[in-house]
Amino acid sequence: MSLFLDIVQLKKSYPTKDGEAVIVEGFDLKMDAGEFVCLIGHSGCGKSTVLSMLAGLNDITDGNALVGGREVRGAGPDRGVVFQAPCLLPWLSARENVMIGVDQVYAHGTAQERLEIAEYYLARVGLDDAMDKRPAELSLGMQQRVGLARAFALAPRMLLLDEPFGMLDSLTRNELQDVLLELWQRDRKTALMVTHDVDEALFLADRVVMMTNGPRARVGKILDVTLPRPRDRAKIIEYPGYYPLRSVLISFLEEQENARDDTRSKAA
Amino acid sequence: MSRKARVIHGCEVAGLDVFVPVVRLLSGEEPSRQIAEFGRSVGIPLLALGVFLLVWAGVASQIETSIGRVPGPAAVWEQGKALVGDHYAERTKEAQFYERMEGLKEKYAEEGRPWKDRRYSGKPTFLDQVGTSLATVFAGFVIASVVAVPIGILCGLSPTFYAAMNPLIQIFKPVSPLAWLPIVMIMVSALYTAENPFFEKSFISSAVTVALCSLWPTLINTAVGVASVEKDHLNVARVLQLSRFSTVRKIVIPSALPFIFTGLRLSLGVGWMVLIAAEMLAQNPGLGKFVWDMFQNGSSQTLAQIMVAVFTIGIIGSLLDRMMITLQNAVSYDVRSS
Known part of the structure; x- marks a missing residue:
């Protein structure tokens, strides 16, 4: 396995009138090519901030992030991003929403080839019959399928997923996790996904990176998910290792919660 | 989308929302509600218009100006028809004018006299x-x-x-x-x-x-x-x-x-x-x-x-x-x- 993502002492801060507000500081993470890592932590801890810095949508205050040996400077289609909200363009059909990216990335291909790429990925996420529909005609789950198809169709070198299933009900979330896992298993793109769902992290990831609570959030603990692949939702909870792994995550999150309560009661 | 839904959507996009209850009524959907709906969107405005015309007619007949009595709705309607009538009368006159000109043009040509086209100069209606x-x-x-x-x-x-x-x-x-x-x-x-x-x-x-x-x-x-x-x-x-x-x-x-x-x-x-x-x-x-x-x-x-x-x-x-x-x-x- 070769090193693909190298984050060194990443920092994000905003100037405020009371001085510098440090969201993330001293964040280190290395990922191998083809690895699936979930970033977990309490809401507001800064995990989405880390992701959007890697996506180039948020400036890096200090530190370094190398993706495939190249330093992150601004956004680019080499990193496919799936946002929490589907972020589809409401005046375009599902197909056109995927095409707008494909046209940009495969500018040298023929129109027919580009159309085939877009339709292939839409079919892969189960939207064969909904390609002509506009976002308003699709359920949230279907919209997020389009979001996945759009990200994969770019043939990015890395996937960045920012709580992509956070807004979905649990049944739809399970369906989409399966869709994502199937797409990922096919070409093993390096993927970093932010979530606060423990079971989602265990189902998808090779490693789970736990973040401490902000301010000055950083990596607290890293858990190797030793569960075999391909993973089956029904069987995964029967593996003897599952619950011990799950309790590591839960107790870390509880510790963080308690630490936060402590600082609050001290402040009060 | 079903055909009915398409027709209704078409009505809404065209700004003809008034006809949506009619479409629903024709397809047998909750007739009493659709009739009430249609009454509200068409009946009430028509009623209000009627009241306005009555008040206008009543008030107008009471006011005398330097150029005669203020016209009521009926007089205005008549005047409207007259103005449209004038328009067609003017058009007929214009057509007759050009017909006469055609005749003259031929006559001039036979007699070998020079001809200049003239335009009809009636006033705009x-x-x-x-x-x-x-x-x-x-x-x-x-x-x-x-x-x-x-x-x-x-x-x-x-x-x-x-x-x-x-x-x-x-x-x-x-x-x-x-x-x-x-x-x-x-x-x-x-x-x-x-x-x-x-x-x-x-x-x-x-x-x-x-x-x-x-x-x-x-x-x-x-x-x-x-x-x-x-x-x-x-x-x-x-x-x-x-x-x-x-x-x-x-x-x-x-x-x-x-x-x-x-x-x-x-x-x-x-x-x-x-x-x-x-x-x-x-x-x-x-x-x-x-x-x-x-x-x-x-x-x-x-x-x-x-x-x-x-x-x-x-x-x-x-x-x-x-x-x-x-x-x-x-x-x-x-x-x-x-």
């Missing part, structure tokens, strides 16, 4: 004036849109450009058409000096005045629409590394389109109102001139004729608005996209 006004307002509207949309887009994209434009917008926006008109007329006389002008000077100055007064709503709405493009949508452009031009063309403009059309609708409404005033003051042909001419006539028909013009102006204005609502619905993606 009420309907001609309506046509002129419509042509003028559309010309002004097109000029306004061509100017306002691009400037609005630039204002929305660049806060610096907006800061530069803002004082000009603030100063010129409230200026009345009556103040612009003399300047425009003098400028048009000075600058528009074609030998055989395709457009009349008066037409150009009316249209330019309309444009000057009506471009502001479009400009401001476009700027707001462009500036309020969702950040998520712009992030899509950033991830895809769309060029600045592509971002504007593929993301910013489509997303601002509903705003732009709201602005255009307001502009056309303002333009129509301004036009009547401009025509009246400038003696440019059109409905405004018609009203002014009738006022100067001071005949016993004057009031009825002007009232016909008032209703015509009102009805055309609301039809133009209806038309723009339909366009607005057709381009809006979130409000009625289904």
Whole structure:
């Protein structure tokens, strides 16, 4: 396995009138090519901030992030991003929403080839019959399928997923996790996904990176998910290792919660 | 979508919401509710109109003016028919004139005398004036849109450009058409000096005045629409590394389109109102001139004729608005996209 993502002492801060507000500081993470890592932590801890810095949508205050040996400077289609909200363009059909990216990335291909790429990925996420529909005609789950198809169709070198299933009900979330896992298993793109769902992290990831609570959030603990692949939702909870792994995550999150309560009661 | 749903959607986009209950009724959906719905959307307005006409008739008969009694609805209706009748009478006369000319032309040709074409010089009728006004307002509207949309887009994209434009917008926006008109007329006389002008000077100055007064709503709405493009949508452009031009063309403009059309609708409404005033003051042909001419006539028909013009102006204005609502619905993606 070769090193693909190298984050060194990443920092994000905003100037405020009371001085510098440090969201993330001293964040280190290395990922191998083809690895699936979930970033977990309490809401507001800064995990989405880390992701959007890697996506180039948020400036890096200090530190370094190398993706495939190249330093992150601004956004680019080499990193496919799936946002929490589907972020589809409401005046375009599902197909056109995927095409707008494909046209940009495969500018040298023929129109027919580009159309085939877009339709292939839409079919892969189960939207064969909904390609002509506009976002308003699709359920949230279907919209997020389009979001996945759009990200994969770019043939990015890395996937960045920012709580992509956070807004979905649990049944739809399970369906989409399966869709994502199937797409990922096919070409093993390096993927970093932010979530606060423990079971989602265990189902998808090779490693789970736990973040401490902000301010000055950083990596607290890293858990190797030793569960075999391909993973089956029904069987995964029967593996003897599952619950011990799950309790590591839960107790870390509880510790963080308690630490936060402590600082609050001290402040009060 | 079922056929019924398509028909209903079509009605809504076309702004014919009134007929939605009819469609539902014909398909046998909850008849009593649809009849009540139709009664509310058609019956009540008709009733209100009836009450208005009765009050008008009652009040009008009580008022005596220097040029006779104020006409009631019936007299105005008669006058309306008379004006339309005049139009066709005038057209018949015109046709007869050209027929006579044809005859004369042949006769001249037989006798070997030189022939010069002559144009019919009858005065424009009420309907001609309506046509002129419509042509003028559309010309002004097109000029306004061509100017306002691009400037609005630039204002929305660049806060610096907006800061530069803002004082000009603030100063010129409230200026009345009556103040612009003399300047425009003098400028048009000075600058528009074609030998055989395709457009009349008066037409150009009316249209330019309309444009000057009506471009502001479009400009401001476009700027707001462009500036309020969702950040998520712009992030899509950033991830895809769309060029600045592509971002504007593929993301910013489509997303601002509903705003732009709201602005255009307001502009056309303002333009129509301004036009009547401009025509009246400038003696440019059109409905405004018609009203002014009738006022100067001071005949016993004057009031009825002007009232016909008032209703015509009102009805055309609301039809133009209806038309723009339909366009607005057709381009809006979130409000009625289904």
